[in-house]
Structures are given as structure tokens and as C-alpha cells.
Amino acid sequence: MPIKESSVIWKNGEFLPWHQATTHVLSHGLHYGTGIFEGIRVYDTPGGPRGFRLTDHMERMQDSARIYQMPMPYSAEEMVRASHELIRLNGLTSAYIRPIAYFGYGSIGVVPEEETPLDVVIAAFEWGAYLGDDGQQEGVDVCVSSWNRVAPNTIPAGAKATGNYLSGYLISREAKSRGFREGIALGVDGRLSEGAGENVFLVHRGKILTPPASSSVLLGITRDSVVTLASDLGYEVVEQPIPREMLYVADEMFLTGTAAEITAVRSVDGVALRAGAPGPVTRRLSEAFFGLFDGRTEDRRGWLEPIEPAESKIAPTGATGTMEIRNGAAVTV
Numbered sequence: 001m002p003i004k005e006s007s008v009i010w011k012n013g014e015f016l017p018w019h020q021a022t023t024h025v026l027s028h029g030l031h032y033g034t035g036i037f038e039g040i041r042v043y044d045t046p047g048g049p050r051g052f053r054l055t056d057h058m059e060r061m062q063d064s065a066r067i068y069q070m071p072m073p074y075s076a077e078e079m080v081r082a083s084h085e086l087i088r089l090n091g092l093t094s095a096y097i098r099p100i101a102y103f104g105y106g107s108i109g110v111v112p113e114e115e116t117p118l119d120v121v122i123a124a125f126e127w128g129a130y131l132g133d134d135g136q137q138e139g140v141d142v143c144v145s146s147w148n149r150v151a152p153n154t155i156p157a158g159a160k161a162t163g164n165y166l167s168g169y170l171i172s173r174e175a176k177s178r179g180f181r182e183g184i185a186l187g188v189d190g191r192l193s194e195g196a197g198e199n200v201f202l203v204h205r206g207k208i209l210t211p212p213a214s215s216s217v218l219l220g221i222t223r224d225s226v227v228t229l230a231s232d233l234g235y236e237v238v239e240q241p242i243p244r245e246m247l248y249v250a251d252e253m254f255l256t257g258t259a260a261e262i263t264a265v266r267s268v269d270g271v272a273l274r275a276g277a278p279g280p281v282t283r284r285l286s287e288a289f290f291g292l293f294d295g296r297t298e299d300r301r302g303w304l305e306p307i308e309p310a311e312s313k314i315a316p317t318g319a320t321g322t323m324e325i326r327n328g329a330a331v332t333v
Contacts, residue, residue: 001128004125004127006095006125006126007089007091009086010121011120011121015086021123023102027103028104028108028112029102030102031108033162033163033164033166034070034103035163036065036100036101036162037099038057038060038061038097038099039096039098039257040053040057040099040258041127042054042092042093043293044093045293045295046294046295047304048093048306048307050305051084051305052303054080054305057258058099060221061079061099062076064159067156068156070118071118073120074120079099083122096126096127096258097123098125100120100122102118103116104116104117104119129261129263130257130261131259135264136261136263138266139267140182140264140265142195142265143178143180143183144244145171145196147174148188149185149186149194149217152188165197169196183196188216189241191211191242192211192215193211193215194211195255195260198259199256200255202242202250203251203281204246205251207237207238208236208238209238210223210227210239210242211239211240212241214241220257221258222261222262223256226256226262229288233285247268247271250273251273252264252273252274252279252280253273261289262282262285262289264277
């Protein structure tokens, strides 16, 4: 999906014009996948733009940095404040926020030298439905990939790291080459894991099933939101290991994630889901989820965070000076 350019990007405490937010070709993260990131949606609600669980995402990014022992120079709170200001400067009411931190230019070798900087960037731009508007209305056709997800104690699946997504790249590329919209991966034990970039839910005999963290899945924030909403609606949600054959006898199946939101699955390996797509449970959950953004569902947990200008400009700990955009250029004040 092509990127729709915005005006400015936040990088290392500065707001830069879009095309000036560059990095060196010998940056460590580009060669070794040493980066962490998040994806957050901003929805245009009746009360104005709202970041969906923005703070939760930034806190998970801190967790990813801790797992990989990356010295993050900004706190979750500072990243949230910078995101607010970035949305305002770009004049966005609905957006996708992409924060990323990666080891930059300074050394070569698998482990970067201590002086190698950790560059931190936040971009925000307009983005539609990841798996297509028709996918949310009619469901998507998926296949089980020949590629397994990473084995436990190899690459930490619980961290949202750039290098981890080579697995998703192989899974999704294979699926698309076979004419499917997305790929589903099994773990090394042959049980269900997750999609290329989505968590997976099945509906079977009135229960909602999803693989646990031990199945090499990223514990998605949208996943957690769906589990909570399902409980509100009276459904029983069971986290358990799931054998592959359950994909073919499930009544319903859907994918979740910041990009995918809630997307129904119509068929797996050419086998249609019994209840069609979307099925009644998927529809109820979708109505509750998307209802958060148009006022039909009460935001009882404060998931919708108002996008407001930061009270002060953001600079790294110990830095002097702050940045503003004036006449399209970044200036120090």
C-alpha cells in the first residue's frame, strides 16, 4: 500500500520536513534488523481525533527496547506527547502513527559499539484498511503458510522488532503469490500461531479461541481489546494451543491488529468457514470495536486518548534546545 506523505516527521527530538527525515545507508538497523517499532491508529471521532490506546503502544515499545537491551532516550510519556504534536503539525484527524527506534550510523558488526546512537523517529500519515475495505465487509481468503513462526527462545516473538518481521514477509509473500489475501503460520509444534502481522481468533461452538503467548505470538493490543470487548458482550474467550485442523471446522475466524483492525476470514486453504464471513460473532465484535470511534460503544476504559498539542517541546534527556516547525523548516528555539 503506497504511503500518503505528510508534511513533517519527528526524529530525535526534532520536527523535520518529510523528505529531510533521512538516515545513513550504513545504519546498523538497516543491516542487522536492530530496530523496534509500533503501529497506532488515530480515529476521527465525534469528539475530535483520538489515538487508540496510544500510551499502551508506547509502553509496549519500551518493553521491546528492554528485551533487546536498547537504551531508549525517550520515555513512553515523551513519545506520546511528541505524537500529539506531530498529528497537530500535519493537520491530521485520522492517521496511522509509526514510531520506530533503531541503531544508527557509527559501527559495523552484529553488536553495535556503545557509541552507536539509537535513532528514534515518529511518522504519521493517512492510511486506510490494511486488508482492503472489501475484506472488512466480505471477509478475506487465507492459507496456511509452509513457513513456521519462530521457535521459542530463538527470536523473542513478544517483542515488536523490525527483524522479526522477516518471518511475516515470507508468510504473506507466499500467500499472495498463491492468490490469497494473507497467510497464517503454525508454530514449530504444528499448532496455530498467528498471521503474517495479525493475531488469529476462531469461533467454535459458541466459544472464542485464540493461541496463547507461548505459541510464538505477539500479544497484540487490538487482540487484548477484542478479548475485553468479547467479555463485555458475554462471550467466553479461551487462550489455548490450537491444532491446525480446527481452522477447517471452526464456525468463524477473524484477524486482529492495528493495521487489520478486525477482519473476517472467509476461507482457509479454500475451505469456507461454516458461518460465512463475517459471521454473527465477528459482526457483533466489529460493531462494538468500530462503535468506539463513532460513539455507539461507550469508551469505558479510556482507550481513546485525545490528540492535543504537547505542553512543551520534546528533547532527549540532557539535551539543550527544542525544535519547532516554522515556515516548513525545523528551527531550534
